[in-house]
Amino acid sequence: xxxxxxxxxxxxxxxxxxxxxxxxxxxxxxxxxxxxxxxxxxxxxxxxxxxxxxxxxxxxxxxxxxxxxxxxxxxxxxxxxxxxxxxxxxxxxxxxxxxxxxxxxxxxxxxxxxxxxxxxxxxxxxxxxxxxxxxxxxxxxxxxxxxxxxxxxxxxxxxxxxxxxxxxxxxxxxxxxxxxxxxxxxxxxxxxxxxxxxxxxxxxxxxxxxxxxxxxxxxxxxxxxxxxxxxxxxxxxxxxxxxxxxxxxxxxxxxxxxxxxxxxxxxxxxxxxxxxxxxxxxxxxxxxxxxxxxxxxxxxxxxxxxxxxxxxxxxxxxxxxxxxxxxxxxxxxxxxxxxxxxxxxxxxxxxxxxxxxxxxxxxxx
Amino acid sequence: xxxxxxxxxxxxxxxxxxxxxxxxxxxxxxxxxxxxxxxxxxxxxxxxxxxxxxxxxxxxxxxxxxxxxxxxxxxxxxxxxxxxxxxxxxxxxxxxxxxxxxxxxxxxxxxxxxxxxxxxxxxxxxxxxxxxxxxxxxxxxxxxxxxxxxxxxxxxxxxxxxxxxxxxxxxxxxxxxxxxxxxxxxxxxxxxxxxxxxxxxxxxxxxxxxxxxxxxxxxxxxxxxxxxxxxxxxxxxxxxxxxxxxxxxxxxxxxxxxxxxxxxxxxxxxxxxxxxxxxxxxxxxxxxxxxxxxxxx
Numbered sequence: 087x088x089x090x091x092x093x094x095x096x097x098x099x100x101x102x103x104x105x106x107x108x109x110x111x112x113x114x115x116x117x118x119x120x121x122x123x124x125x126x127x128x129x130x131x132x133x134x135x136x137x138x139x140x141x142x143x144x145x146x147x148x149x150x151x152x153x154x155x156x157x158x159x160x161x162x163x164x165x166x167x168x169x170x171x172x173x174x175x176x177x178x179x180x181x182x183x184x185x186x187x188x189x190x191x192x193x194x195x196x197x198x199x200x201x202x203x204x205x206x207x208x209x210x211x212x213x214x215x216x217x218x219x220x221x222x223x224x225x226x227x228x229x230x231x232x233x234x235x236x237x238x239x240x241x242x243x244x245x246x247x248x249x250x251x252x253x254x255x256x257x258x259x260x261x262x263x264x265x266x267x268x269x270x271x272x273x274x275x276x277x278x279x280x281x282x283x284x285x286x287x288x289x290x291x292x293x294x295x296x297x298x299x300x301x302x303x304x305x306x307x308x309x310x311x312x313x314x315x316x317x318x319x320x321x322x323x324x325x326x327x328x329x330x331x332x333x334x335x336x337x338x339x340x341x342x343x344x345x346x347x348x349x350x351x352x353x354x355x356x357x358x359x360x361x362x363x364x365x366x367x368x369x370x371x372x373x374x375x376x377x378x379x380x381x382x383x384x385x386x387x388x389x390x391x392x393x394x395x396x397x398x399x400x401x402x403x404x405x406x407x408x409x410x411x412x413x414x415x416x417x418x419x420x421x422x423x424x425x426x427x428x429x430x431x432x433x434x435x436x437x438x439x440x441x442x443x444x445x446x447x448x449x450x451x
Numbered sequence: 452x453x454x455x456x457x458x459x460x461x462x463x464x465x466x467x468x469x470x471x472x473x474x475x476x477x478x479x480x481x482x483x484x485x486x487x488x489x490x491x492x493x494x495x496x497x498x499x500x501x502x503x504x505x506x507x508x509x510x511x512x513x514x515x516x517x518x519x520x521x522x523x524x525x526x527x528x529x530x531x532x533x534x535x536x537x538x539x540x541x542x543x544x545x546x547x548x549x550x551x552x553x554x555x556x557x558x559x560x561x562x563x564x565x566x567x568x569x570x571x572x573x574x575x576x577x578x579x580x581x582x583x584x585x586x587x588x589x590x591x592x593x594x595x596x597x598x599x600x601x602x603x604x605x606x607x608x609x610x611x612x613x614x615x616x617x618x619x620x621x622x623x624x625x626x627x628x629x630x631x632x633x634x635x636x637x638x639x640x641x642x643x644x645x646x647x648x649x650x651x652x653x654x655x656x657x658x659x660x661x662x663x664x665x666x667x668x669x670x671x672x673x674x675x676x677x678x679x680x681x682x683x684x685x686x687x688x689x690x691x692x693x694x695x696x697x698x699x700x701x702x703x704x705x706x707x708x709x710x711x712x713x714x715x716x717x718x719x720x721x722x723x724x725x726x727x728x729x730x731x732x733x734x735x736x737x738x739x740x741x742x743x744x745x746x747x748x
Contacts, residue, residue, distance in 0.1 A: 136644055137643070137644075138640050138643065138644070157643070158643040158644045159643065159644070159645070159646040159647065159648070163644060164644065164645075165640075165641065165644045167637050167640065167641060169635070169637050170637070171635075171637030171638050171640065171641035172638065172641075173638050173641070173642075173655075173656060174638070174660070174744045174745055175659040175660065175743045175744050175745070184642075184645055184655070185645035185646050188645060188646045188647055188651055188655075189646055216744075216745035217745060218744075218745030219745065232641075232645070236645075236646075242644075
């Protein structure tokens with residue numbers, strides 16, 4: 087069993103605090119993604135788990151053993167780095183087998199482990215090449231191979247895909263997920279890309295400014311963001327946020343005077359006169375006749391389309407609502423000319439209300 | 452009408468003239484004179500062709516081979532010690548977090564001195580009567596008698612090596628330090644995670660990465676190592692009784708003291724082979740080390 091536990095972990099560089107007391111329990115075999123904008127402390131947290139950064143305060147335990155004062159080599163972890171960090175003077179075979187050679191394992195065992203890793207990652211034909219003679223994707227696969235030959239307790243990935251082009255990134259994402267299904271180890275994965283986080287994670291840890299903002303499954307974060315930061319960070323395009331004020335008739339009055347009913351899920355949580363932000367995703371704002379509509383609460387809005395982005399099966403529409411650019415989605419698209427006025431239907435059952443001051447989500451329960 | 456010289460030739464002419472005057476003609480002249488019994492005191496000997504007789508004399512001359520062997524020995528010891536010390540210094544300076552810039556500048560001080568000054572300085576330091584070393588040894592009671600640092604054959608070679616190493620270790624230190632700065636941090640971290648102790652990281656990751664830099668320093672040093680002439684000349688003059696005679700002091704003595712310029716030039720051409728051999732050797736090592744790292748060219 088290799089669970090990883092972070093207990094109130096703090097990292098300070100002089101007076102600067104990079105990580106503010108993070109606590110997290112990661113279960114054995116779980117794929118956890120630390121995600122957040124750059125400078126949020128996610129990489130620092132990972133490096134503290136790896137032992138590449140000192141832990142200022144708090145405790146990190148791997149498999150029930152506190153590892154604060156252990157050097158990386160005694161933590162039985164593997165790490166895949168953003169820049170691959172291959173050993174430039176060794177060929178692929180030597181790169182893969184290096185950790186076992188250092189551990190003075192018998193040569194037969196090293197060969198066996200290297201061959202297995204090579205098969206899993208499709209590196210058989212590249213074994214005699216130096217890293218300089220490999221493409222980015224191949225280097226990344228070697229880096230992953232190097233991580234798996236040791237059968238570590240925990241895999242750590244530090245933005246492994248951010249140096250690859252978009253197509254390769256999608257491909258490698260699938261490979262990483264397959265790898266996890268095959269080896270089943272605990273994985274802690276750092277990225278700034280919410281798509282990677284959504285697609286890979288069993289559980290996402292969203293961080294900002296050295297704090298954890300929300301922990302949950304990808305769908306929990308997508309469907310129930312705790313504040314506007316989560317709402318706009320997770321999901322593409324980002325959630326639309328429109329400013330308004332709650333009236334005594336249970337409506338939200340937007341800055342242009344238009345009124346939209348407070349979604350029933352938030353109704354008990356708002357008070358009259360409260361400044362709020364109404365949040366909804368593009369998927370829930372569609373021109374009438376061009377969306378999937380569920381019965382239930384909805385609002386109809388008459389908006390002028392300023393721009394359309396056809397994506398094939400759907401078209402992304404940009405329009406202005408109360409002075410703010412919002413995005414909607416049009417299914418079964420037809421050509422839309424700029425300036426055209428259309429009636430949009432906003433599905434309120436999937437909308438969110440956030441307090442404008444605290445940015446926290448308002449929910450009745 | 453007279454034909455004019457082509458334009459490209461006219462443009463290159465100044466360079467051709469200068470190179471011919473300062474490199475080509477002396478080179479040809481010295482090569483030619485090595486086939487004559489040319490003595491500075493009797494200029495007419497320059498016109499007497501004696502074929503390979505100078506070279507034959509050198510090859511049979513044990514004094515030449517003694518100096519040759521001693522030179523190879525000095526070079527080998529000096530280059531290796533300079534490399535090891537330079538590596539050590541570079542690794543230490545690389546760890547310094549405060550005042551590193553100043554330290555790097557100080558590191559280069561020995562390179563700024565003229566070798567002649569260094570020679571004089573060490574001649575004083577190792578002097579048996581007034582020298583610093585003997586004074587320290589005697590006043591601390593480590594030795595009761597004055598050691599003949601520059602007189603005893605072995606001690607004199609040691610003293611010369613000391614001066615040479617003092618002056619040139621910084622070449623290695625600076626170049627290796629540059630290598631350390633250029634070194635990516637990631638593979639070292641990967642090695643840590645892969646289970647390396649600090650020594651193993653150094654042995655398997657840092658050192659292979661530094662090898663090209665070490666060989667660049669070796670190549671440069673093997674090219675300019677003839678500078679050691681000044682230090683030897685000042686400190687011992689190749690003496691006493693030729694016990695510190697190196698190929699360069701022997702050559703200078705033959706050419707200028709004994710005035711046998713033809714013979715000295717022949718020695719020069721033999722010793723050039725030594726220099727070329729060292730340079731080619733290190734250059735080959737350099738290329739191999741670069742190929743190891745997957746660098747091309």
